[in-house]
Amino acid sequence: MLRFLAKRLVFAIPTLFAVSIIAFIIIQLPPGDYLTTLLADWASQGGAVEEGTVAAMRERYGLDQPVYIQYYKWIAGILMHGDFGISFELGKPVTELIWGRLGFSLLLSLLTLCFVWAVAIPIGILSAVRQYSISDYSATFLAFFFLAVPDFLMALSAMYLMSAWFGQSVGGLFSAEYVDASWSFGRLVDFAGHVWLPVIVIGLGSLAALVRIMRANLLDELSKPYVTTARAKGMSEFELLIRYPVRLALNPLISTLGWILPAVISGEIIVSVVMSLPTTGPLLLRALLAQDMYLAGSLILLISVLTIIGTLISDILLALTDPRIRLQ
């Protein structure tokens, strides 16, 4: 087990390195450097810029030097001082802007994952055990339908339906009076009252995929001889189902975490933009539109790193539940 863990961790390092390069490329893509943009901005506001400030910033980000030195300065700043650079548009260090939003992104993604798993497994089991029944057909049809509806359309439709049927305007994660309040029981209740809709909207697509996988896995298991044996020995249907085939069918499901997680995080970003949730999504879009590239690059980097860590955890979970994998 320890060897497996060590191997996984070692493999994660080049991945993290590659992700940081991709994020840096995205920072570099727009023409010109940000300092020029920033200077033009300041000049248009009538502020005089001291030569010393400019020179200091050029030095700080290595803007006159070759690309690989710029990359080194950027990544070294992050790793050694936790310094992600400055958001030129908002005039604040990136770190001040992102942590709170990143926390909400993480929370929302975790809640969505829990929701998806908690709902997909029972539906998948029902669908497989009652194959070709009405409930199986409706589950299958709904699964295909929700796979075809993009997240942001789902979010828009949900908002429209809420306002058309219940006269409620949906948006944000808190009511106005709780937005800046500190955590309290009231705020938690308010949060729960807001968060369920985005969780469902983000989760439905992945939920549909998981139901299909769970159903297929369980159907494979149900036709195996050991099920017949257990049945012949007089085991009750329910106990039989839960103790053997379902347990086996769950294993491949854990390995799907590796792609469910990126999908959920992608969905979270775009749904947050539509429903204006205080997560990384709207901040990232705004940063990209304003070409505020240190902010955008840091967000993309952190989102990807979180995803990779999540995938790593899912690998470890899979190894814990399935001895065949850790012995390979």
Added chain:
Amino acid sequence: MTDITHLPPETGPSLDLRARDIAVAGQWKLFWLKFKKHRIALVSLVVISCMYLIAIFADFIAPFDPNATNARFTYAPPQGISLMLDGSFRPHVSQLKMTLNTESMRREFAPDPQKPVSVGFFVPSNPYNLLGFIPMQTKLFGLTDPKVGDSLYLFGADRLGRDIFSRVVHGAQISLSIGLVGVFLSLILGVTIGGISGFFGGWTDVVIQRFIELLRSIPTIPLWMGLAAAIPVGWPPLRTYFVITLIVSLIGWTSLAREVRGKFLSMRNEDFVTAARLDGMSEIGIIFNHLVPSFMSHIIATLTLAIPSMILAETALSFLGIGLQPPIISWGVLLQEAQNIRAVSQAPWLLFTPAAAIVISVLSLNFLGDGLRDAADPYEALT
């Protein structure tokens, strides 16, 4: 199992003939026979073919210029076509009567059944070029005798009074073709890289597989957003279109490359490959004459399943305002109009008509791909 005597066929000559047909049928024939039994996939094939035909002949099918504005009809609701008038067959719509609601300060439209406006097939129009080179002066359908105040908004109008039906039909050109072009790029990348990976194996294989895993572990939306946002605003529409297609197919090729690699690995040492090699065939010849045809059907199925994800990606990017921009018309660009929930609650057709087009095309492509994949599976017996 218990009965080992070979009984003569009791089922008559016709079934026997069919079985013999199957035994000698080529792989494409078997493929088609299996595919035909998948009803939903067959229906989806028809639906998606119709949608692509609509996209190709959009100029002819759309009754109006998608960019023509009409200030009189901002946010006009969809008009239903009635077929009968005074007991005879005369397709028509009712003229829209506009009133100003003084409380909400909004225009409200109501159909006026007293004023029928007749609708017909093959009506004359301003000259245009179908497919860019066939001069035409006829539209598939439209108002037979348009007068001031007449309108035909099958799917309603947007905030500038543009006809949403015509816009959705024209949007199909961009949105559906991005899927095809993107899949073509993925095909080239996927087959080349997957082929190299599977054929050479060893270190090449490890590096390529790690790279694919890396690409797949990054959440797609932020990556796409970052790349798409770097496209300069001033670029000509065609160039933006191709770059967006390139970005969208950046992820699509990975699943194809994996599929191709797996096939190469499992087939590299098959008997027919060894036989070809012993006959003195070159490696390239083996790849293209024996290996590629043997998994072509799988590739087609995987490609079909990759198209919808590209359509969805384009839509999402354009919706966010960092993909295609007006004046290009795509379904994602149309949905930009629906970003504001207040506009949607006033005019739900802004959201639901492009959305329906997206969902129908993605749904039928998914079903089609599923049917193709089942048909390509050699282990599922044809009964």
